[in-house]
Amino acid sequence: MPVLPVKIYGDPCLKAKSTSVETITPEILTLLRDMGETLYERHGIGLAASQVGVNLRIFVMDTDWTDRDEGDETGPRNLRFFINPEITWESEEDGPYSEGCLSVPGIEADVYRPLSVRLRWMDEKGKMREEQLEELDARCAQHEFDHLNGILFVDRLPFAKRTLLAGKLRKLKGLA
């Protein structure tokens, strides 16, 4: 199964708003599977289709298998597929968490987001699901959901922080 190349900051795919999936075709199922392989290969916990150059409203997530801080990748694999996700509720309480992104390598920064959200989506079998997500699941789902609207975590940083990172970001774009 192919591991897909991940688009890096500056690629227009990452800024585009993705479109909804109409039907789950064999091509979509292949894409989901390849995105999963890519996620594990790149040691990620979430990956949106736009990050592999496909502007469809799809992301995959597995927050169980790896402990980012410990570098421990022995957790159970629990890959989940999210098609046409919608955030139907978010908690008033928010908080910071140090986020990174496979498309913005070498940069991590605290992003404030609601601590829990309710998400509605279609799974890979075409079944509608709705669930309240907490902690890292809520965090990761919001980060991936942003990708579907062309928003990167660095876009959510305060101006002063983004200014500090401007040099690194220019380098990623190949402009420095």
Ligand SMILES: [Zn+2]
């Ligand atoms: Zn990301």
